[in-house]
Amino acid sequence: MQVLMFGWEFPPHISGGLGTACQGITTGLAANDVNVLFVVPKAYGNEPAEKIKLVSASDIAIPAPGRQTQKVQEALTFFEVNCPVVPYLSPEAFAAHSEPEHGIATTVEGTDIPVMRYAFRGGYGKDLMKEVWQYALTASTIAEQHNFDIIHAHDWLSFPAGIMAREASGKPLVVHVHATEFDRSGDNINMQVYETERQGMLKADQVIAVSELTRQTIIHRYHIPAAKVTTIHNAVAPAAKAAAPAGERMFPEKTVSFIGRVTYQKGPAFFIETAAKILRQDKGFRFIMAGSGDLLHAMIAHAARLRISSHFHFTGFLKGAALDRVLSESDVYVMPSVSEPFGISPLEAVRAGVPVIVSRQSGVQEVLQYALKVDGWDTDAMANAIYALARYKGLSSMLRRESAREVAALRWETQGALIRTLYNDVIASFIS
Amino acid sequence: MKHVCLYFQVHQPFRLRNFSFMEIGKGHAYFDEDINYDILQKVARNCYLPANQLLLQLIKAHHGRFRVSFSISGTALDQFEQYLPEVTDSFRALADTGCVEFLAETYGHSLAALKSREEFSRQVKAHADKITGLFGKRPVAFRNTELIYNDAIGEMAARLGFTTILTEGASQVLHWKSPHNVYASAASPDLRLLLKDFRLSDDIAFRFSDRNWPEWPLTAARFAHWLNAKPPGDEIVNLFMDYETFGEHHAQGTGIFAFLADLPGQLDAHGNRFVTPSEAVELLPPVATLSMPQPVSWADEARDLSAWLGNDLQQDAFDSLYALEKKVRACNHAQLQQEWLYLQSSDHFYYMSTKALADGSVHSYFSPYNNPFDAFVNYMNVLTDFSLRLDRWLERKKTVNDERHTLQAGLHL
Known part of the structure; x- marks a missing residue:
């Protein structure tokens, strides 16, 4: 089985638990004979290669405006209408927004076909919304260039990418909720983020929650049907090495x-x-x-x-x-x-x-x-x-x-098997 | 014809307050007066008072042929005295019929038998004194906390002058031996053992109100039929259970009182004979000696000590408690000694059992805590405070003595 997976960070370049969990999930899936193509906005080249194929969205050449395939065009239109990360733009402004000056214009080698790349910064900077949206645009191209059975997107930052990949490929989408806006911000939530999360969950064929606590939030605060939400707990990788010998403690207390x-x-x-x-x-x-x-x-x-x-x-x-x-x-x-x-x-x-x-x-x-x-x-x-x-x-x-x-x-291999079973169910009901 | 020996256990522990570590050393009280009062009131109204009333009527109606026995822990007796003296009166009315035997046990419903011979003996004597004072007759039969028994405990009880001891008769304890005969203790040949019929006892104590039980609803007639159907060699059927079975574990609406009211007549009608423990051993000679090197109890499937001392928490708390024994003996301070006694109740250790984490069974039903860890932490906070107070008191005593010696020495100069 092949999975096209969208995340936002991957070890060692992480700022929180999301990247660690994504690595655990991909390792667990690999142990269950699932091949993962993991996309991040920006890869640094020193991520552990092993069985995981990491793709950096920064490296992906996407067709310049007007050069997209019919499928991608449709996906873009859909995206423009539905994705809350895109501020309302007139059709002209939307076209301008995806102009080469926002990306790096180039041509396909040996031809004069214009293409462009977005230079993602990764992380969680001030242009976050813009990056989320450019990531989604790139996702549709990535989806066209690869063969896979299912799409899996982690947290709201990559939900638009997941949605675009689904639109462009016609393959089912699983979204994985590691945290919701309510966890991050209490009750003063950012509505743009909330709507992005909710769109991802609505468009997804199945939602994975990292705990029953989160599953309840998804059901009650995002109004997603309970049957569509499955809890699969995180695990933890075994310690890489034996714990260092207990040396002199810093404090007697x-x-x-x-x-x-x-x-x-x-x-x-x-x-x-x-x-x-x-x-x-x-x-x-x-x-x-x-x-x-x-x-x-x-x-x-x-x-x-x-x-x-x-x-x-x-x-x-x-x-x-x-x-x-x-x-x-x-x-x-x-x-x-x-x-x-x-x-x-x-x-x-x-x-x-x-x-x-x-x-x-x-x-x-x-x-x-x-x-x-x-x-x-x-x-x-x-x-x-x-x-x-x-x-x-x-x-x-x-x-x-x-x-x-x-x-x-608590082993990622075990959780990987649960996710694989869920993929099989989603694919089976998607086809029928 | 069978002999039928009914024994009911009456016990209430002094439950602890929520005692934060921030209170350590501040001189705050340990026991939760409100909760202990409320629970006693509730259990007395549901069980002790109506059940005693019913037993009194039954004893009178059967003209001395219906006989029962009780063991009432010292902590329960103290709670009656403090919170609801009419409960003591109603037990005294039963004692006055001459058809009720009161057994001895450890005053604090403690596990002292497993740790300290001295503390065990002290508590058993204190309890026997209390029973004698209240009900007019010194106990000759003994039951240890939770029916915990082994040869060593039998030997201690025999030395204290008891003739009879009650314990568990489950098959993993007895193997091929029958619980339906009287045995002599291997360690102390003069001591007789009465063994609980765990199936018939638990039919009443645990299964009576269980609607999923194929025998539900159980009638006294059917119960008497099971008892009569035992083989001829079975001389005695010992029905041992918590008294709270009547009206508390099984609410009145389950028909448990009607069952109890009907039971003497049904058993009597087939010529069975009710006996108290000390009557049983006078009538029935021992069929064999019985040796139990390993401690047994009436708790859980395992019927061992694992419900109270099965994990690290319980063992750590238990050891910490008894590490104070010498100091408590030396302190000569009535309140500290009484608190140490109340802290020994087996219930505190039962609340720390982690068995419920796996099977969610009766442990959580009986525990005032959310989980065994809270139970342990609270207990240890109290014990830490107790230990500090004990040290302070001993220190003060020593200072006073030193000053006295100095003074005396001064006078001699």
Whole structure:
């Protein structure tokens, strides 16, 4: 089976869990004899090749305006009418928008047929909407150039690309929801993003949600029929190497870590307030916040205001060895998210031998029985749970051992098999 | 003709408040007065008071032929005293009929037998004293918490002067032996063992109101028929169950009281004879000796200790609790000693069982906590606070003693 897959990022160039999950999914599918052609706006060339064929949309020459095939023309018209990422444009403005000055004009080698390329920047910059839309335009060409059985698009940024590929190819589309606008922004949602998500889910032949929590959001807040939405949990890749030998610990105190983007969704303020509650009672603790995000400066100020900065450490965004180091320093890992569709990082902590406390408002708690669970905003309960894990050995040793077993049983190969079964069902009902 | 021995267990633990670690060292109370009061009121109204009333009528109606026995934990007796003394009165009315035997157990419904001979003996004596004071007769039969028994526990009970001990009679415990005879303990030949008929007992205690059970609805007549159909060599049928079976685990609407009301007449009509445990061992000689090196209990399918001490949480909490024993003995402080006693109730450890994570069974029905981890954390917070208070008290005592010695030394100068 061949899948044309659209994502927005791929390891090692990631800013969050989406790229990691996409890599896991493609690995899991490869293990189930599914060939994946993974498209990202911009590839860097140092992504792991292995069985995954990575395509950079920046490299794709697309026909200049007026030169598109009938199919692609139709798809463009459809897209213009239906896709909320395209601001309303008159037909002239729309044509101008896809003019070569927005891309890099060139010709097909050895001919004078005009083609162009969009120079994607990737990431999540200020021209995000424009990139999403150019990505979609490129997707229709990619769809024409390859053979595949099904299309799979990850999160709203690539939903328009998925829709365009479906229009251009006539192949079924699966959209995969890793996070919704409600997770990212609470109730102050960006309607343009919401509409893009909803269009993707409506146009898709089947929707995959990363947790039951997310599935419920899709059903109740996007009004997608329940039968069309399937939960397939994320997994976590086995540790690449044996955990580094526990060297000299930085701190003699019990160390509690938060690893994640410092944004509203992740509940960093609750972590800081919890730390203050614990330190008021017991100075034998240190707290680490590893991550970056729009609330980072506000959080540093918040910790200072609470006079806990001497026991509270901000490391900024970490990955690789530095991240392993933080985990090896940790006695407890906390994920206080306000809204977390899945949340792979607690699984990585478990894999590193750290017992975890996870928010009840998370998808990952659906797959972990041996974790302490609190409401993300309940700082009293969180303080109590942290204290217990740090001080009561019976609890920490049991959670460490049993959660490691649970995580070892969560394999991308297994989830890949579930996705393959779903593909088969979608293809079967698409044909009939 | 069979002998029928009915024994009902009455127990309420002192449940803990939500005790955050932030309260450690602040001198806050441990036990949840409101919840303990509310539950006792509810269970008394659903079960203890109406069931006692019914038993009293039945005993009178059958002119002494209907006999039952109870074991009431010390914590339950303390709760009656504190929250609803009329429950004690209604048990006293039953005692006055002379047809009801009260058994001894550990005062705190504890697992002390598995950890400390000294603490076990102390609690059993305290409970026997309490029963004697309330009901006028010193217990001669013993049942350990949750029917937990092995040879070592039998030996301890025999040394305390008991003649009879009640325990579980499931097949994984007895193998080919029948629970329908009296046995002598291998460790203490003078001690008699009565073994629970787990099938007939659980037909009433667990299955009675289960509409998916093929035998539902169970009538006393059919139950008596099953009992009469036992082979002639079976001399005694021991029906052991929680008293809360009547009106609490099975609500009144299930017909459980009507069943109980009809049972004595149905069994009596076929010439069966009701006996209390100590009467049973006087009438029936032991058929063999029975050795149980490994502890058994009446809980879960496994009928071992796994419901209370099966995981790390439970073992860590249990060890931490009994690590304080010497200090508690030395502290000579009534309130601290009573709190330590109440913290020993087996229920606290039952709430920490992780078995329900797998099968979602009766553990969650009985637990006030959402999950075993919350139960453990709360218990350990309380125990940490208790341990601090204990140390502070001992420190103060020592200082006072030192000052006294200094003073005395000064006088001699």
